Amino acid sequence: MKIDYEYLSKIRRAVALYTKRKTSNILDGDFHSVHRGRSMEFDDLKEYTYGDDVHDIDWKSSSRMGSILVRRYETSRRHNVMFICDRGLKMLGDTTSGESKAELMMMTFGTLAYIVGRNGADFALSYSGSTHATTSIFKSGTDHLESLLYDYEKSVDSDSTVSLTDTIKEVLNTVHKRMIIFILTDIEGLSELDPGIVRSITDNNDLMIINIEDAFLTGDQVFDSDLKVYERFFLSHSKALHEEEVRQRQEIIDGVSHTCKQLRAAMTTISKQEDIIESVIALLERYRNGYYG
Numbered sequence: 001m002k003i004d005y006e007y008l009s010k011i012r013r014a015v016a017l018y019t020k021r022k023t024s025n026i027l028d029g030d031f032h033s034v035h036r037g038r039s040m041e042f043d044d045l046k047e048y049t050y051g052d053d054v055h056d057i058d059w060k061s062s063s064r065m066g067s068i069l070v071r072r073y074e075t076s077r078r079h080n081v082m083f084i085c086d087r088g089l090k091m092l093g094d095t096t097s098g099e100s101k102a103e104l105m106m107m108t109f110g111t112l113a114y115i116v117g118r119n120g121a122d123f124a125l126s127y128s129g130s131t132h133a134t135t136s137i138f139k140s141g142t143d144h145l146e147s148l149l150y151d152y153e154k155s156v157d158s159d160s161t162v163s164l165t166d167t168i169k170e171v172l173n174t175v176h177k178r179m180i181i182f183i184l185t186d187i188e189g190l191s192e193l194d195p196g197i198v199r200s201i202t203d204n205n206d207l208m209i210i211n212i213e214d215a216f217l218t219g220d221q222v223f224d225s226d227l228k229v230y231e232r233f234f235l236s237h238s239k240a241l242h243e244e245e246v247r248q249r250q251e252i253i254d255g256v257s258h259t260c261k262q263l264r265a266a267m268t269t270i271s272k273q274e275d276i277i278e279s280v281i282a283l284l285e286r287y288r289n290g291y292y293g
Contacts, residue, residue, distance in 0.1 A: 007149045008142060011110045014277060015118075045069045049176045050135070080138050080177050081116050081123040082205075085109055086164050086185035086212075088128075091157040094215040097272040101186065102157045105212050106149065107273050109184055112210075112280050113145050121180075126171045127152060128162035133170040138177070164189045165197055172200060180206040187214050191252050195259045207265040208283055209256065217245055261293035 045061055048068040056070040091102040113123050122138040125148045136148055164185055171181075181201055183193070190211055201207045253269075260267050266287040270279050 079121040133167040209267040211269040213271040
């Protein structure tokens, strides 16, 4: 995919189409996690972990204790938002509306990060690298978002041997913060989200899942991005194969939705850019009000 340095301006224009009433208070109210952030009120010290702000290091206490310690501050407003974005050759495909999956993934992540950043949250991005997950620090601001967009865009549709599940596990093992976690994936990624991995997230964090909807494998001019060939007409137009594909997809979505209801998570599906803002705001409001699944 050709690198496009206009994502941030596109996102700003898209958000500007909606009233401040819809986007300015998107993170108001308590989520079920206890989030920490920066304010004037000192809380305690903890050992430094990846993602902590180096400006919070208490050097005197660190020297005295023999390990690096950081200061923590209580706040009722500042959230730590982690975006775990799927990637790989599968992003070369399209959605059911005919839009590029990679483009829609980029715009969904960027739009949501821009909105939560405007509401005072620190955000970070994690995605699979060649041998392990690539995870950024928590920061806010458009410069931070622009940097994450550029880095992620370079690899969003290239191959990776690290699975979505492995990326999630690495985030949970290395980032010891209470977070609001957004997983952005597709139907293949949803199939990996069994109750065990979802529970490992929701034990200490808030979880919302966004499904970037895949185009069906049946229909006109179906291209196999793995084999680099178009599917044979008699297969791509098979009514029986299409019905089976629909059934299997719905089975995966129903399974994840059931798991979400049990473990206090929420999910939505997006297939085109014009639906991004309405869908993510509805997802946040539904989750905050206790409507899971």
